Amino acid sequence: MGKLEKKVAVITGAASGIGRATAIRFAGEGASVVIADLNKEGGEATVRDCKENGGNAVFQIADVSSEENIKSAVDRAVKEFGRLDIIYNNAGLGGAVGPLEKTSAENWDRSFSILLRAVFLGIKHAVPEMRKTGGGSIISTASIAGLRGAAGLHAYCAAKAGVISLTRSASIELAKDKIRVNCICPGLIATPLTYNRIPGGEQTATQLFAAFQPWPRTGRPEDIAAMALFLASDDSEFVSGQAMVVDGGATSGMGAGNLQRGSQPAPQMLDDEWAGPSFQMKRPT
Numbered sequence: 001m002g003k004l005e006k007k008v009a010v011i012t013g014a015a016s017g018i019g020r021a022t023a024i025r026f027a028g029e030g031a032s033v034v035i036a037d038l039n040k041e042g043g044e045a046t047v048r049d050c051k052e053n054g055g056n057a058v059f060q061i062a063d064v065s066s067e068e069n070i071k072s073a074v075d076r077a078v079k080e081f082g083r084l085d086i087i088y089n090n091a092g093l094g095g096a097v098g099p100l101e102k103t104s105a106e107n108w109d110r111s112f113s114i115l116l117r118a119v120f121l122g123i124k125h126a127v128p129e130m131r132k133t134g135g136g137s138i139i140s141t142a143s144i145a146g147l148r149g150a151a152g153l154h155a156y157c158a159a160k161a162g163v164i165s166l167t168r169s170a171s172i173e174l175a176k177d178k179i180r181v182n183c184i185c186p187g188l189i190a191t192p193l194t195y196n197r198i199p200g201g202e203q204t205a206t207q208l209f210a211a212f213q214p215w216p217r218t219g220r221p222e223d224i225a226a227m228a229l230f231l232a233s234d235d236s237e238f239v240s241g242q243a244m245v246v247d248g249g250a251t252s253g254m255g256a257g258n259l260q261r262g263s264q265p266a267p268q269m270l271d272d273e274w275a276g277p278s279f280q281m282k283r284p285t
Ligand SMILES: NC(=O)c1ccc[n+]([C@@H]2O[C@H](COP(=O)([O-])OP(=O)(O)OC[C@H]3O[C@@H](n4cnc5c(N)ncnc54)[C@H](O)[C@@H]3O)[C@@H](O)[C@H]2O)c1
Pocket: 012, 013, 014, 015, 016, 017, 018, 019, 036, 037, 038, 039, 042, 062, 063, 064, 065, 090, 091, 092, 093, 114, 141, 142, 143, 144, 185, 186, 187, 188, 189, 190, 191, 192, 193, 194
């Protein structure tokens, strides 16, 4: 028996990348899934993949910057499958990119409407349906960029930090209804969002990204889907208000990622080396 047998989920941004991998994983665990996305062609392909993986799925065209569209995705779950147990607020994009003083207020607002306001609206419209069935699981995609910051991604970082904060406050309010609220902070994951901006695309990105964190391979959408499955299933019944980091160790400490060290090789360390007082140190030649 699957971990999500008889459960019904809405996943936004499920036409591609992390959302698509999660929809396929959920379907394989017995869930019925509403694939909500702007991208009709990609969304319909995900529906086919979900069905091939043993689950049920429908596509709902949705722009998550529209409250009406988000409510329609929730309504579709109830109309089509009779209930709502899980919402995964995942749709996203890079949004406003570049120096702060060159960023228009309009692009800042557009970023926030998709990356943060949509998460608020997803929670708002899912909660009444989850109350009817005695509980549920709300998951959102934040980012390690919401924990640390990233050059030139001001609106993105601030919005993702907002997702983490909203997750915490919502979890406090909704615990009494047995609605858990968590978010996932992915590290660098090879999806069209990241590799479509890189010359050479997916192939080059996959090689490059492997050096972003200590774990010696590129992050995959399936890595995030596995965490989403844990948060959606009853296995995480006592977990709420958390930002789950899935990043191959990228945020574990300074110098964790080879890419962050640039082209400089990591300093050589001898077995059982002792770093003594600096005035006694000999600079390597
Ligand atoms: N890929 C990474 O390295 C990474 C890291 C941290 C966080 N994230 C987050 O993960 C989430 C998924 O991104 P991904 O990497 O899978 O990218 P992706 O581009 O593969 O998928 C994002 C999906 O969101 C949809 N979308 C965008 N704007 C929308 C809108 N207004 N309404 C409805 N759908 C919309 C797109 O059509 C697409 O299907 C995003 O929230 C992103 O910020 C990604």
